[in-house]
Structure formats: C-alpha cells, structure tokens
Amino acid sequence: MTIANKVLAVNNDLPIRTDAPVHSGKVRSVYWLTADDSRRLIKEKGYNVAEDSPLAIMVISDRISAFDCIWHGEGGMKGVPGKGAALNAISNHWFKLFKDNGLADSHILDIPHPFVWIVQKAKPVMIEAICRQYITGSMWRSYVKGEREFCGIQLPEGLEKDTKLPELLQTPSTKGILEGIPGVPAQDDVNITRKNIEDNFEAFNFKSETDITLYEKLLEEGFDLISGELAKLDQIFIDTKFEFGYVTDAAGNDKLIYMDEVGTPDSSRIWDGSEYRNGKVVENSKEGFRQLLLNHFPDPDILLNKDRMEEREALARDNALPESVLMAVSATYTGIAEKITGEKIVISDDPKAEVIEILRNEYNLID
Known part of the structure; x- marks a missing residue:
C-alpha cells in the first residue's frame, strides 16, 4: 500500500x-x-x-x-x-x-x-479568541511597520522579534462576517477591541455582558494550563486561538464551553525550548510549513497578500510539493502529539x- x-x-x-x-x-x-x-x-x-x-x-x-x-x-x-x-x-x-x-x-x-x-x-461565540505570549508572526510584521496598537492594547517601543511580551495579550478577531457592528468592518478575521465586544455583545452571540469576562477567564486559564504542561516537555506555548460556544445540558442549564480544537499545531505556535535558548526558533506547529512555503516559492508576497488570492490558489492547485516535505510535516505533527x-x-x-x-x-x- x-x-x-x-x-x-x-x-x-x-x-x-x-x-x-x-x-x-x-x-x-x-x-x-x-x-x-x-x-x-x-x-x-x-x-x-x-x-x-x-x-x-x-x-x-x-x-x-x-x-x-x-x-x-x-x-x-x-x-x-x-x-x-x-x-x-x-x-x-x-x-x-x-x-x-x-x-x-x-x-x-x-x-x-x-x-x-x-x-x-x-451556538458559537463569533470571536476567534487569540492569546499571545511572544511577539512573532503577523503581530511582529505589523510592529516593524510602526503599528503599536493591537485590539485596543498599546505595545511599548523597543520589542524584539520572537521575544516574550511584557504580559499575556488577548487579541480577538471576528469569526466570520459580522454586519452592522459600528467600527467593525464586515470582513472575516478582523481585529476587534474589548470595547467593540462590550458595546455589541449580543451581535457576537454572548448571552450576557458578564460572559465576556468568563470567556476571557477561560481563555487565559486554558492558555496557562497548556503553557505549563508544555513547559514540562521543554516546549514553549507562543500563541493560540480558542473558540467558544453555548450548549444546554441534560438539566437545562446553558453553559459556555470550549469548541473547535485547542492547543494543536494548527491553531497554535509551539517552539522547542532548548533550541530557543540557543537562539534558534524551531517550530513544532504548522508555522514551520508556512515558513517552508514562503521559502519554497520565488514570490512570497503571493502568499502574504490577500489581494493576490487568485495567484495564490493557482500556486496551491498547480504545484505538487515534494513527498519529503509532507513527510517532514507528518513527523512534526505526530512527534508533538506523542510528546x-x-x-x-x-x-x-x-x-x-x-x-x-x-x-x-x-x-x-x-x-
């Protein structure tokens, strides 16, 4: 076979x-x-x-x-x-x-x-709940361009790439296209502030304003729990995305729950601790595959520029990646899962x- x-x-x-x-x-x-x-x-x-x-x-x-x-x-x-x-x-x-x-x-x-x-x-909460413990990826790219405010949070000057942030940041974005919310463009995956959520909590599917605090608490506690467990394996939890929703239990109680997936190489960045201490970032997550694609194709802007989606889709459709690349990704996923x-x-x-x-x-x- x-x-x-x-x-x-x-x-x-x-x-x-x-x-x-x-x-x-x-x-x-x-x-x-x-x-x-x-x-x-x-x-x-x-x-x-x-x-x-x-x-x-x-x-x-x-x-x-x-x-x-x-x-x-x-x-x-x-x-x-x-x-x-x-x-x-x-x-x-x-x-x-x-x-x-x-x-x-x-x-x-x-x-x-x-x-x-x-x-x-x-019933999903219409928020991609993102937590960041290090500055890297899209946040770093924006920071380098001079942006200092993210989701209503002001970042200090002088941060360096791939370093730990002064505190754990929650930087939510929209899940799907939400229309009619003042100050929030009707686009998927748009950064939002806590005030956006407070002022329009029903539009984001929260049952009450107090549930905003609950979701933030569950996000932070979930992040901290995973981060602590990964630290025991000498792995660093860099950032992640959680999703939440409401269900009803057998007794008729509404509950806010975690849904989708959590702490996976698809939804998170996970770095190898010993390599990081030696000044090298080794990804145990899909970010490694993204970096490989950026290095593999001569014009990485196609992959980063949303205005070039047609070209990007053609790249993915018309280019079969080497089997060795996909097997290396397999080793990353199965390796971190077994750890x-x-x-x-x-x-x-x-x-x-x-x-x-x-x-x-x-x-x-x-x-």
Whole structure:
C-alpha cells in the first residue's frame, strides 16, 4: 500500500445517515444526525445533553491548509499522513485536562475513532479568541511597520522579534462576517477591541455582558494550563486561538464551553525550548510549513497578500510539493502529539473503512 492511500483526504463522502447537507471545512467535515438518531444516541450512551439536542459526527481529515489554500504533494498525496489523528489526539488531551481542572466542558461527547468526534450542537461565540505570549508572526510584521496598537492594547517601543511580551495579550478577531457592528468592518478575521465586544455583545452571540469576562477567564486559564504542561516537555506555548460556544445540558442549564480544537499545531505556535535558548526558533506547529512555503516559492508576497488570492490558489492547485516535505510535516505533527499525550500516533492503513465499520457496528449510523 502506498503512503498516499494512508491519507484521509476526502471526508465528506461517508455513508452516514443524515437528512442535511454535509458541511465541509478546510480540515473537518460535519454530518448532522437525524433527530431520531440524535435522540437514540443520547439515550443509549447517556450523554449529558438535553434529550432533543442535535448531534453531529465530526470527521477530521489529513488535508493541510495554509494561507487559506489546501496543499498537495507528489505521487497523489492529498494530505499529511497522521495529521488528523495527531490533531484530534492533542485536542482530546487538552479538553480532558480543562474539564478535570474545572475550567469548562467542550462540545465533544464521544470519540469512536481517532478521526471521529460525536459533538453536540453549540451556538458559537463569533470571536476567534487569540492569546499571545511572544511577539512573532503577523503581530511582529505589523510592529516593524510602526503599528503599536493591537485590539485596543498599546505595545511599548523597543520589542524584539520572537521575544516574550511584557504580559499575556488577548487579541480577538471576528469569526466570520459580522454586519452592522459600528467600527467593525464586515470582513472575516478582523481585529476587534474589548470595547467593540462590550458595546455589541449580543451581535457576537454572548448571552450576557458578564460572559465576556468568563470567556476571557477561560481563555487565559486554558492558555496557562497548556503553557505549563508544555513547559514540562521543554516546549514553549507562543500563541493560540480558542473558540467558544453555548450548549444546554441534560438539566437545562446553558453553559459556555470550549469548541473547535485547542492547543494543536494548527491553531497554535509551539517552539522547542532548548533550541530557543540557543537562539534558534524551531517550530513544532504548522508555522514551520508556512515558513517552508514562503521559502519554497520565488514570490512570497503571493502568499502574504490577500489581494493576490487568485495567484495564490493557482500556486496551491498547480504545484505538487515534494513527498519529503509532507513527510517532514507528518513527523512534526505526530512527534508533538506523542510528546503531549505520551501515546503513539498510529497511521491507519485504511482510516475511512475503519470509521465506517465502527459507526455501523457500534453506533448504528450507517444503513
């Protein structure tokens, strides 16, 4: 079997029983279960959700996106072997630690397979909740150009690239296009201030103004917990993105929870501690792949300039990356996942067949 066959690239064609269109994102596909199947599983499995809660099967893939494009490799490789399993394993680990430490629950109810989550429907808070402990990436690029205010926070003069910030910064941005909010452009991923959120908390889907403080507390506590655990492995938690939403439990209580993914190489920057102390940044995250792409193509502005999206999409479509590049990315993802979880990431020979078998035999979700 070729390595390309071990990649789960297409994840929106599983024969899962559903009466709604499959929603496919850059990495995950979501299958909303029928009302009957949702109700049956809640009863059979004893999930702590309202009995009429909609449930979904969320299937991760091994696709890799960067700069808003999906990339592929030579030899028919449509993704990175082990990437999906690594991302899920890391998120599962952190979500469990959050719950065990009394922070908040997540949207995950069950994990039938390394590629699969059973999740409850959540009403998302329309904020990409970003925390930064070091100045690097887009913040550094803006700082060099003379910008000193980020999301209403004033940065001091004299900061140096890749160094620790004076304090942990929360720099939120919009999740999706939000219209009609004064001072906030109707664009995805626009930086916003705390005052923007306070003045328009309902537009961001907060149930109350006090929940803004709660989300900030959960963001900071989650960041600190992951940062502390990574420090034990001599890894540095640089920055990350969290997402939040509301769910209702079996007793009818509304809860603010963590959702999407947390502390993964896709949503965070993680640096090797010993290399950093020697003056070198070694990424254990997707940032390493981004840097590789910037170095690989002769005109990196195509990847950084949003006005050149057509050219960027053509680059991703027309250029198969060397297999060695994708295998190096695989080693990064599986390596950091095994460090964090203490368990081996097994690269399945046929992940799709395994998922179908489990969902048919153990969950009765496939006709």
